[in-house]
Each structure stands twice: as structure tokens, then as C-alpha cells.
Amino acid sequence: MQQKLMFVLTILLSGRAMTLAYIHRVGGSAPGDPPPAWLMPLVGDAVIGVLALWIAYLVIKKTGLWVWVVIIVWNALAIWDAMSAFIIHITNPWPEFFMIQLLGPAMFFAASAMHLVIIILASQSDVRKHYLE
Secondary structure (H helix, E strand, O other), rough: OEEEEEEHHHOOOOOOHHHHHHOOOOOOOOOOOHHHHHHHHHHHHHHHHHHHHHHHHHHHOOOOHHHHEEEEEHHHHHHHHHHHHHHHHHOOHHHHHHHHHHHHHHHHHHHHHHHHHHHHHOOOOOHHHHHOO
């Protein structure tokens, strides 16, 4: 059950890859273009989102210490990325971004919470045992 929840959360988090559509507009002068400071968070989200598909595959299909470590490290880096994006949001707002319009700053914490849940699930003894046997 925990692996299925980890899988579903990971697939949901693959939506972070949507930032690929905005990277080329960073620093542009058109309405709605992201400020230059948003380059790092957008690239980070794109990498996290694209890798989510591979991570979801690993969660369901593979075992081994390396798989467990990759799951933990990917989620830890994703939390760092979301929190750094929150700091950028505070210092260089991008109010035109539709996710910020919908959820406000809560979106950064929601993504972080989802990643944290995956880390907690992966750290449970039965899940660890599954991957480490």
C-alpha cells in the first residue's frame, strides 16, 4: 500500500515538469514572463518533474539499496528546490504564474509536504525491507 501511495504522489509531482514551458521566457519583457531570479527554481522544477517518471518506475518495479537511496535523495533535493523557490517568490515575486494565482505560496509547501510524505513512507521498516532485501 505504501508503495502505491509513493507511486501516486510521485506521478502527481511529475507535474513540476510543466516549468519547461517557462524556462525560455525567463527575463523576457512580455507580460507574464518570469523574472530572471526564477531561472534556477524553474530548471530545478523541470529536472525534478522529468525525473519523477523514472522515480515512479523505480518505486514500482525495482529494488535494491541504490533504488531506496535514489528515492530518498530525489525527494530531499525536491524539498530543497521547492523551499528555494519559495524564497525566490518572497524576494522576486512572479504573480502572473498561474499556480501562484491558484494556490499562492501554499504551492511550495504542498509540494514539499508531498515529497516529505514519500520520504516518510520510504523510511518505514516494511518499505525499507522491501527495497533493501
